[in-house]
Amino acid sequence: MVTAKNNRKNSAKSSKTTSKPTGGLWRQLWSFGWKLTLVIVAVLAIYCIYLDQIIARKFEGQKWYLPAQIFSRSMPLYPSAPVSHSQFIDELKLLGYRKVANPRQIGEFSASSTRVELWRRPFLHPEGPQPAQQVMVSFDSNGVASVERLSDHRQLAVFHLEPVLLDRIVTGDGEDRLFVPTTEIPKSVVDGLLLTEDRSFYEHYGINPLAIVRAAMVNLSAGRTVQGGSTLTQQLAKNFFLTSERSLIRKIREALMAIIIDARYSKEEILEAYLNEVYMGQDHNRAIHGMGLASQFYFGRPIGELTLAQQALLVAEIKGPSYYNPWRYPQRAQERRDLVLRLMMEGNKISVEQYKVAAASPLGLRNAARPVHQKLPAFFARVKQELRDRYGDTLLKQSGIKVYTTLDPLAQEAAEKAVSATISALDSKNSGLQAGMVVTERYTYGIAAMVGDRNPGYDGYDRAEEIRRPIGSLVKPFVYATALAQGNNYNLLTPLKDQPITLKNEQGQTWSPKNDDRQFSGQVSLLTALTNSMNVPTVNLGMAVGLDAVATTLQQAGWNESVAAYPSMLLGAVNGSPLMVAQVYQTLANNGRYRQLYAVTAVLDKDNQPLPVSHLPQTEAIDPAVNYLVQYALTQVVQTGTAARLGAAFPGVKLAGKTGTSNDQRDSWFAGFDERNVAAIWVGRDDNGKTGLYGSSGAMAIYRSFLNSRAPLSLRLPPVNGVVQGYFDRDTGVAKQPDCSDVVAAPALADSYHPAANCGESRPWWQRMFGG
Known part of the structure; x- marks a missing residue:
C-alpha cells in the first residue's frame, strides 16, 4: 500500500516535470515569434524608407532624361516673302495639317488657287510661345502677298509656322x-x-x-x-x-x-x-x-x-x-x-x-515611307560643331534642350532627291561618282540643306564640308568683281584680249593657258568672257588688276582659307568645299554683304529660357553697285552662256549661276541662286580620277533636278544706288548715247559712266588723239 502510494506520487511528479517544459517551449516560441515579427517589421520599415527615398528622388527630381530636340527653321510669312503657294501647302502637309473644305479646328487648312486658310497650332518659338491662330494667306507671282488674321481681319507684318521636329539626340539608355x-x-x-x-x-x-x-x-x-x-x-x-x-x-x-x-x-x-x-x-x-x-x-x-x-x-x-x-x-x-x-x-x-x-474608320497611320527621324548626317554634324563652338561639349547631354536650326525640310528633301537621282543617272557612263551639295537661304544666311554623299543618309565622309578640290571657273566672278570695282578702267563691255599668252614665273617655268575650245577670238568684251567662261581673257584681266587684289576680294567675300597668289588661281586652282563655295556665292547673292553662314538660330534650356548667343557680324565685302553688275553677268551665264541649258529648262524665270570644271575634268562644279536659295554643288570621284564631266553636265544637272522638285522663284534684282542703264559701243566698250548705232545696253556704275554728247568717233579718246 505504501509502495503503491509512493509510486503514484512519483508518477504525478514525473508528469508535472514532463509538462513543464512543454509549456515553456510554447512561451519560447511565442517570444521568438513576436521578436522575429518586430525584426521583420523593422527591416520592412527600413526597406520601405529606402524605397521611399528612391521614389522621392525620381518623382521630385528629374523623372526622365528628355533628349535634346532638334527643330527645323520656322517658316516666316510676310508680304513679299519668297514662298510660293505650292511650297506653303507642301510645308503644311509635312507638318501633318489636314486639308479640309472649311477649317474648324486646330491643325486644319483649306486652299484655293491663290489663298490658303489655316488654323495654326500653338507652339514654342525661340522668341516666346505662339498661340493658336486662324489666318488667311494670299499669294501672287512673287510669293506671299498678304497674311490676314481672321479673328480681327488685321494684316500681320510677320507670321510663323511651327518648325518641324527633325530629331531627338538620344543618349544613354x-x-x-x-x-x-x-x-x-x-x-x-x-x-x-x-x-x-x-x-x-x-x-x-x-x-x-x-x-x-x-x-x-x-x-x-x-x-x-x-x-x-x-x-x-x-x-x-x-x-x-x-x-x-x-x-x-x-x-x-x-x-x-x-x-x-x-x-x-x-x-x-x-x-x-x-x-x-x-x-x-x-x-x-x-x-x-x-x-x-x-x-x-x-x-x-x-x-x-x-x-x-x-x-x-x-x-x-x-x-x-x-x-x-x-x-x-x-x-x-x-x-x-x-x-x-x-x-x-x-x-x-x-x-x-x-x-x-x-x-468603321481606318487605322489612319502616318506614311511609313517618311521617316520619323531625319537622317541628316552632314547637317547634324554642322549643328553639333556650332553647338560645341558656342556652348562646349556637354550641352547636348543636358535634359530638355531645344535646338532651333536653319534647315528647310523641303529644300533638304529636294536636294537629297536631286543628288541621288542625278548621280545614279550619270553612273551609267561613269561609275564611282560622288557628290556634295549645300543650299542656303539667300536673305538669312542660314544653311537650308546639306548633302554629303550620293547616299544622303550615309553617315561617313562629308563631301559638303570636308573635301578640298579645285573650284575651277567658280572663282571667275571674283576676278571680274575686282576689275569692275575699278570703274574708270572697266565696265561690262570693256574689250579684253583673247590671244595666246605665256606667263613665266621666277623659276623660269612657263604657263600657257588656253580656252576650253582651244580657239582664240582676238578680242571679247568682259561680259562675253565671263558669260562663256573664257580662260585667256580672264587671265589677262586678272594679271592686269593684280593677283593679290583678286585674292583679297575672294577672302573678303568669305573664303576662310589662304589663297596662293599664282596666275593659275585665276582659273580656279583654289581648293575648297561646297560649303566654302556657298559662303562666297551667298555674298554675291546678297548684294555684296558678307556674313558667316550658320545652322543654329537659338537654343532653349529645359525651362525654355534662351541660352546666350553672339550675333554674327555683317560686313560689306563688295560694293553693292559693283556686285549688281556681277549678278547681272551671272544671269547672262544662265540665259546665253555656259549654263544656257539651265535657262532653257526654266523659261521666263531669271536665275543666276556659274559652271566650273577643274583640269582634266576631274571636278564638276556649279553655284547659283534664285530669289530664295543659293546652291553650291560638287561632283567628282573620291580617288580624284577623271569624270568626263563639265560643270554644266555634272553639278548643274543636280541643280536643275533640285529646281524641278522645288520650283524656282525668279530673281528680282531691284535697282541699287550707283547703277544706271548704260549704252556702250559693241567693239570698243566706249560709253555712247542710246540712239547711236551698234550700241549694247548693259548696267554701269553711275560714277564712271560718261557717254559722249553725240555718237561721234567710236574709238577711245586716246586712240583718236594719238592714233592706232
Missing part, C-alpha cells in the same frame, strides 16, 4: 520620349486607358488584391498567363525602377513601391507619369515611351489632334506594341482598337454612334 502634361492629353485617351487597364484606379491604394486573385484564377484555369492583375501604379513602379524579371521578390518589391507611390502622390501625378513613361513600341534602336511621342510615331501629328479611333489605337498598343504592331499586323491592331472602343461605349464614355463611326 536609348529611350526616346516627348513629355506631354495630362492637361494636353485628350480625355478619351485617359478614359480608354482606365477602362482597359485599371478600372479601379481612383479607388485602390496602389495595388488591387481582388484583381490579383481574379487574374490568378483565370490564369490557373487557362494553364498560362492570359490576364494580369497589376494596376497602373504597379506598372509605373516596374517601368520606373525595376526590370522585367519574373520572380516573387520582384513582384513584392513592385507592390511595395506601388503602395508608397500611391500614398505619396496624387492620382493625377501618377497618371501623368504613367502616360509619359509607358512603353509604346520600337523605332529601330530607339524605345518609344509615352503617349506624346507615340502619337507622332504612329500618326505623325500631336496627340491633341487625333481622332477618337486613333486615340483608341494608342491605348490598344499598350497591351503589346510588338504583337499589335499596326504596320505589321493591322488586323490584330484593329481588333484590339475596336475592343477599347467597345469598352468605352459600354462604360458610357462615348455614344453608340461615336463607336460605330470610330470602329
Whole structure:
C-alpha cells in the first residue's frame, strides 16, 4: 500500500516535470515569434524608407532624361516673302495639317488657287510661345502677298509656322520620349486607358488584391498567363525602377513601391507619369515611351489632334506594341482598337454612334515611307560643331534642350532627291561618282540643306564640308568683281584680249593657258568672257588688276582659307568645299554683304529660357553697285552662256549661276541662286580620277533636278544706288548715247559712266588723239 502510494506520487511528479517544459517551449516560441515579427517589421520599415527615398528622388527630381530636340527653321510669312503657294501647302502637309473644305479646328487648312486658310497650332518659338491662330494667306507671282488674321481681319507684318521636329539626340539608355502634361492629353485617351487597364484606379491604394486573385484564377484555369492583375501604379513602379524579371521578390518589391507611390502622390501625378513613361513600341534602336511621342510615331501629328479611333489605337498598343504592331499586323491592331472602343461605349464614355463611326474608320497611320527621324548626317554634324563652338561639349547631354536650326525640310528633301537621282543617272557612263551639295537661304544666311554623299543618309565622309578640290571657273566672278570695282578702267563691255599668252614665273617655268575650245577670238568684251567662261581673257584681266587684289576680294567675300597668289588661281586652282563655295556665292547673292553662314538660330534650356548667343557680324565685302553688275553677268551665264541649258529648262524665270570644271575634268562644279536659295554643288570621284564631266553636265544637272522638285522663284534684282542703264559701243566698250548705232545696253556704275554728247568717233579718246 505504501509502495503503491509512493509510486503514484512519483508518477504525478514525473508528469508535472514532463509538462513543464512543454509549456515553456510554447512561451519560447511565442517570444521568438513576436521578436522575429518586430525584426521583420523593422527591416520592412527600413526597406520601405529606402524605397521611399528612391521614389522621392525620381518623382521630385528629374523623372526622365528628355533628349535634346532638334527643330527645323520656322517658316516666316510676310508680304513679299519668297514662298510660293505650292511650297506653303507642301510645308503644311509635312507638318501633318489636314486639308479640309472649311477649317474648324486646330491643325486644319483649306486652299484655293491663290489663298490658303489655316488654323495654326500653338507652339514654342525661340522668341516666346505662339498661340493658336486662324489666318488667311494670299499669294501672287512673287510669293506671299498678304497674311490676314481672321479673328480681327488685321494684316500681320510677320507670321510663323511651327518648325518641324527633325530629331531627338538620344543618349544613354536609348529611350526616346516627348513629355506631354495630362492637361494636353485628350480625355478619351485617359478614359480608354482606365477602362482597359485599371478600372479601379481612383479607388485602390496602389495595388488591387481582388484583381490579383481574379487574374490568378483565370490564369490557373487557362494553364498560362492570359490576364494580369497589376494596376497602373504597379506598372509605373516596374517601368520606373525595376526590370522585367519574373520572380516573387520582384513582384513584392513592385507592390511595395506601388503602395508608397500611391500614398505619396496624387492620382493625377501618377497618371501623368504613367502616360509619359509607358512603353509604346520600337523605332529601330530607339524605345518609344509615352503617349506624346507615340502619337507622332504612329500618326505623325500631336496627340491633341487625333481622332477618337486613333486615340483608341494608342491605348490598344499598350497591351503589346510588338504583337499589335499596326504596320505589321493591322488586323490584330484593329481588333484590339475596336475592343477599347467597345469598352468605352459600354462604360458610357462615348455614344453608340461615336463607336460605330470610330470602329468603321481606318487605322489612319502616318506614311511609313517618311521617316520619323531625319537622317541628316552632314547637317547634324554642322549643328553639333556650332553647338560645341558656342556652348562646349556637354550641352547636348543636358535634359530638355531645344535646338532651333536653319534647315528647310523641303529644300533638304529636294536636294537629297536631286543628288541621288542625278548621280545614279550619270553612273551609267561613269561609275564611282560622288557628290556634295549645300543650299542656303539667300536673305538669312542660314544653311537650308546639306548633302554629303550620293547616299544622303550615309553617315561617313562629308563631301559638303570636308573635301578640298579645285573650284575651277567658280572663282571667275571674283576676278571680274575686282576689275569692275575699278570703274574708270572697266565696265561690262570693256574689250579684253583673247590671244595666246605665256606667263613665266621666277623659276623660269612657263604657263600657257588656253580656252576650253582651244580657239582664240582676238578680242571679247568682259561680259562675253565671263558669260562663256573664257580662260585667256580672264587671265589677262586678272594679271592686269593684280593677283593679290583678286585674292583679297575672294577672302573678303568669305573664303576662310589662304589663297596662293599664282596666275593659275585665276582659273580656279583654289581648293575648297561646297560649303566654302556657298559662303562666297551667298555674298554675291546678297548684294555684296558678307556674313558667316550658320545652322543654329537659338537654343532653349529645359525651362525654355534662351541660352546666350553672339550675333554674327555683317560686313560689306563688295560694293553693292559693283556686285549688281556681277549678278547681272551671272544671269547672262544662265540665259546665253555656259549654263544656257539651265535657262532653257526654266523659261521666263531669271536665275543666276556659274559652271566650273577643274583640269582634266576631274571636278564638276556649279553655284547659283534664285530669289530664295543659293546652291553650291560638287561632283567628282573620291580617288580624284577623271569624270568626263563639265560643270554644266555634272553639278548643274543636280541643280536643275533640285529646281524641278522645288520650283524656282525668279530673281528680282531691284535697282541699287550707283547703277544706271548704260549704252556702250559693241567693239570698243566706249560709253555712247542710246540712239547711236551698234550700241549694247548693259548696267554701269553711275560714277564712271560718261557717254559722249553725240555718237561721234567710236574709238577711245586716246586712240583718236594719238592714233592706232
